[in-house]
Amino acid sequence: MILAREAIELLGQMAQILWFEGTRDGLRDREWMALRFLSRANRFSRTPSALASYLGTTRGTASFIIGELERLGYLERRRSVKDKRSVTLSITQQGKKFLARDPVNVLVKALAVLDDDGKIRFRDTLRHVLDQSDVTEQRHHTDVCKRCIFLRHARSTTEGKTMVEFTCRLFRAPISEGEAELLCTSFEHRRQ
Numbered sequence: 001m002i003l004a005r006e007a008i009e010l011l012g013q014m015a016q017i018l019w020f021e022g023t024r025d026g027l028r029d030r031e032w033m034a035l036r037f038l039s040r041a042n043r044f045s046r047t048p049s050a051l052a053s054y055l056g057t058t059r060g061t062a063s064f065i066i067g068e069l070e071r072l073g074y075l076e077r078r079r080s081v082k083d084k085r086s087v088t089l090s091i092t093q094q095g096k097k098f099l100a101r102d103p104v105n106v107l108v109k110a111l112a113v114l115d116d117d118g119k120i121r122f123r124d125t126l127r128h129v130l131d132q133s134d135v136t137e138q139r140h141h142t143d144v145c146k147r148c149i150f151l152r153h154a155r156s157t158t159e160g161k162t163m164v165e166f167t168c169r170l171f172r173a174p175i176s177e178g179e180a181e182l183l184c185t186s187f188e189h190r191r192q
């Protein structure tokens with residue numbers, strides 16, 4: 001138990017890099033969090049309501065954050081051609097460039113020096129802890145699509161080549177290989 005507590009205390013100190021008072025490079029911690037999330041979110045999660053769910057805020061607060069990021073030129077909203085009420089959020093080129101100043105990059109760089117086995121162990125340990133606490137509290141969390149229970153794989157062979165096709169059973173939509181690596185707020189992990 002002592003080792004587990006020591007690890008959690010270290011995690012708490014790391015969290016201070018994510019959540020801070022005031023601003024860093026002109027953005028508050030929630031605004032950085034939104035920009036970071038939207039740069040890694042899949043098309044179903046780049047919406048105001050998914051962002052609110054990810055940030056754990058109301059729609060009103062998420063809308064204020066979106067407005068600020070838009071005003072600074074880091075984000076743009078696009079209305080769906082099919083449904084004018086539906087909005088997709090996209091990071092602009094300027095926003096992508098600005099992410100090079102993300103305060104969490106210091107943690108990313110510190111982890112990048114580990115070998116691949118070390119990085120995988122670190123990632124899987126955090127995921128295990130999150131999955132377990134998720135089960136206890138009966139809550140979902142955001143994670144990469146390829147781990148979701150709603151993702152279906154189908155193999156097909158054309159002219160001797162085997163292809164894997166992904167489909168989301170929740171949204172009833174095809175998922176490309178690249179999208180399977182992105183974050184989704186509707187993600188659900190396998191219960192053990």
Ligand code: SF4
Nearest residue numbers: 145148150151168184
């Ligand atoms: S399979 Fe899961 S994670 Fe992927 S888009 Fe569907 S709900 Fe989201």
